[in-house]
Each structure stands twice: as structure tokens, then as C-alpha cells.
Amino acid sequence: MKQLSARFERIAWPLGFGIAVLILWQVMVRAFNIPPAILPAPTEIGAAIARSTHILWIDWVQTAVKGAITGLIMGAIAGVAAAIAIDRVDFLRRGLLPVANFVAALPIVGVAPIMVMWFGFDWHSKAAVVVIMVFFPMLVNTLAGLAATDRMQRDLMQTYSASHLQTLTKLRLPAAMPFIFNGLKIATTLALIGAIVAEYFGSPTRGMGFRISTEVGRLGIDMVWAEIAVSALTGTALYALVALIERGVTFWHPSQRRRR
Amino acid sequence: MTKKPVISARDLDLTFETNDGPIHALKGVSLDIEKGDFVSFIGPSGCGKTTFLRVIAGLEQATGGDVSVNGMTPEEARKSRAYGYVFQAAGLYPWRTIEGNIRLPLEIMGFARADMPRRIERVLKLVDLEGFGRKYPWQLSGGMQQRASIARALAFDADILLMDEPFGALDEIVRDHLNEQLLALWAKTEKTIGFVTHSIPEAVYLSTKIVVMSPRPGRITDVIESPLPRERPLDIRDTPEFLEVAHRVREGLRAGHAYDD
Structure with missing residues (x-):
């Protein structure tokens, strides 16, 4: 009770x-x-949402699902995979890590148009931008996580004559999970921003970023706010989903235990 | 009856190179441990007792001399599952249950799945933790965690148990209890045990052989064969025999320290 x-x-x-x-x-x-062009009232925004649910739905599928979530999944997997490779091969640590650092410093407004030239106007180029944005935080957090085991835990695996792969799957990856989920939480926020902003640099006639930029031009500010509301709700829901999975996977971590 | 030593060290040297020059962690260490012995290594910190145990386990490489375990090099002995190692902290994986932690070495060493529950149950019984298999480590007390880590080291039937100050972080009362349990376990399983400690009563109470070590360089100053019987109730610690052995250990520790002051 x-x-x-x-x-x-x-x-x-x-x-x-x-x-x-x-x-x-x-x-x-x-x-x-x-005036509504400066700041529409919440009721007007609500009315815009009710009026254009179909458009909002199409935009949402185009940007949030196809652009952001696909890119997020691909970028997260790539980031974790790269971290495992870098951790294993010292040559990659010295070669790939600085390059990844460099890529992370590229401004999204420069990357997005290039991705549009490479992958076309549709969602593929948006997912590519998201992959680039998400890759680095995932990489860095996973690397930190893989380094989080202490000497005694690794000695223990050595007394069992455990292979590198066994030590990785049975000790270091589970121990890295809290770090990986930290990266994933940062990445979900970045993914949505990336997918929306990338549409400013060329897109088909749908998508949340496309809608925002065109409706601003037509002074359809209530519609802009409607898209903002949808994106805020999506971002919150995505974050909550990741936090929920985190709670299930890292239930053993001191930060999660009290909830059990 | 002459027994062949299970663990044999000859003139072991181990030097760590540091920025402040070489540190002689071990120098000229020779020792034989026979099957079924309970050997304690005691000495002040820096005397190389933990290092010696790690060399026996192959976690550290000696820079000179020979060490053999079951007639093999430490690495070969490790691969043939000759020993279980218990660390200062329990080091249980928090994402695995107690059962899951005991299953860990079995999984890594490739034991048959069907064989695992029986083994887990048996070692849980040995350390008196029946019924706690499905708990997570952080739901248990420190003493129980350390017992679970002993169970983990016993799960794959190694003949040798190497223990590095396993009860050092626990309070006196829990420690007494665990010492008593360890002796019972040793009697039941007839394992050969190497046990690092810095507590004189603990060393004397547990051991058939006490190895006194001293630092700079790490070396053995005295090896005491205990005259105490194998069966030892806790109150044996008040008998004259016990106190005499304890006195000799103390003398050995003091002798090793003499040049220090």
C-alpha cells in the first residue's frame, strides 16, 4: 500500500x-x-495535433523509426563491436581510436549534406548521420566498461585458464553493461536530434525535420510545436525504454539494487 | 612412509623491476609441501608470502629457481586443474547467483551440463551454504560470500587449495567460525592447502606446517612442523602446546625483523 x-x-x-x-x-x-506566430497557446497546438495526426504519424515513422531508431541500433552495435576490437588489438587502439575521436568532432551540419549525397534523400542518409553521432559515445563508454574489472577478477579467470573470449563473455562484458547503458542513454537523445536536423539538408516531402523547416517558412507555427511535442514524447519514451531494459540487465549493480 | 612432495620450490628468486630500483620479493626460497599438508605462510606485509603463493599458482613468474606442482610447471598444473585459488576478497560476480558463481569455473573448464547441479550441491554442502544457491552474492554476509568463494574453488575437484588471506577482511568471531569450518572441510576432503595469513593464532590453529617469512628480501626464516593433533577443537588454543608453537612463530617473526630497527 x-x-x-x-x-x-x-x-x-x-x-x-x-x-x-x-x-x-x-x-x-x-x-x-x-500572436500565434510567436507562441501558440497549448490548446492551439493540441488542435493542430488532432487535425494532422495522419501527417504527424507519417513524419514520425519516417524520422523517429526509420531514421533515428535504425541508426541508433546500427551505431550502438558498431560502437560496442569497435570497442571490443580496439580492446583486443593494440594496433587498433593506437590507430582507430584517434580517428574515431576525429570523426566525433565533425559538425553534424557538415556531415549531413555529405551523407545525403552518399545515401540519397530518403531515411538512409539520416540513419547514417545518426550512426556517426551515436558511434563515439557508445565506443568510449564500452571501452571504459571493459576496463572496469579489477585485477583480482581477472586473476580468477586466469586461475581457470580461461580464454580471451571466455573472459570477455563471462566477466568483462557483463561488468561493462552499466557503462554500455550509460552510453545508450546519451545515444538515444543524440539519435533523435541527429535524425531531425539531418532532414534540413535534403529529404523527401515527409519527416519531422522537413515538416518543421517548411512550416516555419509558411508561418505554421502550431504545426512546428506539434512536431516538437511529438519528438519530445518520443525522446522521453525511448529514454524510458532504455532505462527499463537497463534495470533488467544490470539489476545487480548497486545503483539498481534497492528497487528489487 | 615417505611421500613425494606435491609442491616443491627450489631456490626461488623473484625480482620486480621498479623505478626505484629492483625489489627482491623472493630470494632463495626452498620448500616442500606434501600431500594432505595444511601449510600456512606468515610474515609482515612485504615478506613475499602472497607472491610465493602466486608463483605456485603461476600468476607470477619466478625470475630464478624452480617450482613444480604435481611434478609439472605451475602453468601445466593450472591447465590440469591442479588447484583452486581463494582470494582476499570473495570476488563473486554480482550478476550471477551463488550457484551461477560456482558454475563459472565448471563452464569455463567444459564440464558436462548434466554434471553441474550435483557438483554445485555437493560443494554448497561442504561450506554449509545449502539453500543459498539461488541468492545473489550481495544478499549474503561477508563471511557467507567468502564461504561461497571457497565452494567455487572446490567445485572442480582440485587436490590443492591455495588461499590468500581469505578471512583477512572478516571480524574475529566470524573468522574463528570459518577457521573451524575450514579444518572440518580439510579433514573431509583431504586436500593440500596453502594458506597465507598475518595472524599468528590463525596460522597455529590451522596448520600442520607453519612457514615464517621476513621481508627485504622476501625469504623463509623458519619452518615449524606443528606437534598439534589433526583434530583441533577451538579451545586447543589455550593448551601449552599451542602457546609454545605460537611463541616460536613470534620469535621467528621477531628475528626476521631484527635488522629493521
């Missing part, structure tokens, strides 16, 4: 606060007669 009310309180506080902000926003817009 007490636990249930604690959970209710955890949800009720941010929810109540959010509703209060929306009400204040509505009252301010009405009271000061702010």
Missing part, C-alpha cells in the same frame, strides 16, 4: 507540475494577446 502511494507520488509530482506549466502558458498567451 505504502509502495503504491510512493509510486503514485513519483508520477503525480512531475505530471501536476507539467499541467501547471501548460495552464500558466495558456493564461499568459491569452492575457498578453501573444
Whole structure:
């Protein structure tokens, strides 16, 4: 009973606060007669969402699912794989790591148009931008995770004459999981931003980034806000999903234990 | 009856090269350990007792001399599963249950799946942890964790058990209890045990042979064959025989330290 009310309180506080902000926003817009082109009222944004669910859905599938999530999955797998390779082969540590560092420093506004030239206007180029953005945080976090075991744990594996692969799968990767999930949380946020911004540099006539840039030009600010709301909800949901999986995988970590 | 030594060291030297010059962790160390012996290594920190144990286990390479385990080099002995090693900390993997932790060496060494539950159950019984197999390590006390780590070292039937201050981090009462249990386990399994400690009562209570070591360079100053019977209740520690052995260990430690002051 007490636990249930604690959970209710955890949800009720941010929810109540959010509703209060929306009400204040509505009252301010009405009271000061702010033109919709500057800041539409929440009710107008709500109306825009209700009016254009079909467009929002198509944009969402194009950008969030095809661009961001595909890119996120590919980039995350590539980052972890590269970390395992770099950890194994010293030549890669000295060669590949600085290059990855360099790629991570490339500005997205420079990379996106090039990816469009390489992979075309459709979602493939957006996923490619996301892969580039996501790769480095995944790589660095996984590398830190693989280094997180202490000497005694590795000695123990040595007393069993464990192979490199056995030590990796039975000790170092499980121990690296909290780090990998940290990287994944950073990556989910980056993925959505990357997929949206990449559409500014060429896209088919759908997608959240495309919609935002064209509706701004047509002063359809309520539609811009509608896309922003969808992207914020998507980002939050994606983050929550990763956190949920994390809780299942790293239940043993001190930061997760108290919830059991 | 003359027994062939299970572990034999001849003139072992081990020098670590550091920025401050070489450190002689071991110098001229010779020792035979026979089957079924319970040998304690005792000495102040830096005397090379842990290093010696690690050389026997092949975790550290000697820079001179010979060491053989079951007539093999330490590496060969390790690959033939000659010994189980217990570290200062339990070092159980928190993402595995107690059962899962004991299963770890079995998985790595390629034991048959069907064979595992029986082995796990047997060693859990040996360390008195029946019914705790499905718990996670962090749900158990420090003493129980260390017992689980002993069970893990016993799971694959090594004849030799190497223990590096396994009870050093535990309080006196828990330690007494675990010492008693360890003796019972030793009597039951007839293993050869190498045990590093810095506690004189612990060394005297447990061992058939006490190796006193001293630092700079790490060397053996005295080897004491214990006159105590193999069966030892805790209150044997108040007998004159016990106190006499303890006194000799203390003298040995003091002699090793004499040039220090």
C-alpha cells in the first residue's frame, strides 16, 4: 500500500507540475494577446495535433523509426563491436581510436549534406548521420566498461585458464553493461536530434525535420510545436525504454539494487 | 612412509623491476609441501608470502629457481586443474547467483551440463551454504560470500587449495567460525592447502606446517612442523602446546625483523 502511494507520488509530482506549466502558458498567451506566430497557446497546438495526426504519424515513422531508431541500433552495435576490437588489438587502439575521436568532432551540419549525397534523400542518409553521432559515445563508454574489472577478477579467470573470449563473455562484458547503458542513454537523445536536423539538408516531402523547416517558412507555427511535442514524447519514451531494459540487465549493480 | 612432495620450490628468486630500483620479493626460497599438508605462510606485509603463493599458482613468474606442482610447471598444473585459488576478497560476480558463481569455473573448464547441479550441491554442502544457491552474492554476509568463494574453488575437484588471506577482511568471531569450518572441510576432503595469513593464532590453529617469512628480501626464516593433533577443537588454543608453537612463530617473526630497527 505504502509502495503504491510512493509510486503514485513519483508520477503525480512531475505530471501536476507539467499541467501547471501548460495552464500558466495558456493564461499568459491569452492575457498578453501573444500572436500565434510567436507562441501558440497549448490548446492551439493540441488542435493542430488532432487535425494532422495522419501527417504527424507519417513524419514520425519516417524520422523517429526509420531514421533515428535504425541508426541508433546500427551505431550502438558498431560502437560496442569497435570497442571490443580496439580492446583486443593494440594496433587498433593506437590507430582507430584517434580517428574515431576525429570523426566525433565533425559538425553534424557538415556531415549531413555529405551523407545525403552518399545515401540519397530518403531515411538512409539520416540513419547514417545518426550512426556517426551515436558511434563515439557508445565506443568510449564500452571501452571504459571493459576496463572496469579489477585485477583480482581477472586473476580468477586466469586461475581457470580461461580464454580471451571466455573472459570477455563471462566477466568483462557483463561488468561493462552499466557503462554500455550509460552510453545508450546519451545515444538515444543524440539519435533523435541527429535524425531531425539531418532532414534540413535534403529529404523527401515527409519527416519531422522537413515538416518543421517548411512550416516555419509558411508561418505554421502550431504545426512546428506539434512536431516538437511529438519528438519530445518520443525522446522521453525511448529514454524510458532504455532505462527499463537497463534495470533488467544490470539489476545487480548497486545503483539498481534497492528497487528489487 | 615417505611421500613425494606435491609442491616443491627450489631456490626461488623473484625480482620486480621498479623505478626505484629492483625489489627482491623472493630470494632463495626452498620448500616442500606434501600431500594432505595444511601449510600456512606468515610474515609482515612485504615478506613475499602472497607472491610465493602466486608463483605456485603461476600468476607470477619466478625470475630464478624452480617450482613444480604435481611434478609439472605451475602453468601445466593450472591447465590440469591442479588447484583452486581463494582470494582476499570473495570476488563473486554480482550478476550471477551463488550457484551461477560456482558454475563459472565448471563452464569455463567444459564440464558436462548434466554434471553441474550435483557438483554445485555437493560443494554448497561442504561450506554449509545449502539453500543459498539461488541468492545473489550481495544478499549474503561477508563471511557467507567468502564461504561461497571457497565452494567455487572446490567445485572442480582440485587436490590443492591455495588461499590468500581469505578471512583477512572478516571480524574475529566470524573468522574463528570459518577457521573451524575450514579444518572440518580439510579433514573431509583431504586436500593440500596453502594458506597465507598475518595472524599468528590463525596460522597455529590451522596448520600442520607453519612457514615464517621476513621481508627485504622476501625469504623463509623458519619452518615449524606443528606437534598439534589433526583434530583441533577451538579451545586447543589455550593448551601449552599451542602457546609454545605460537611463541616460536613470534620469535621467528621477531628475528626476521631484527635488522629493521
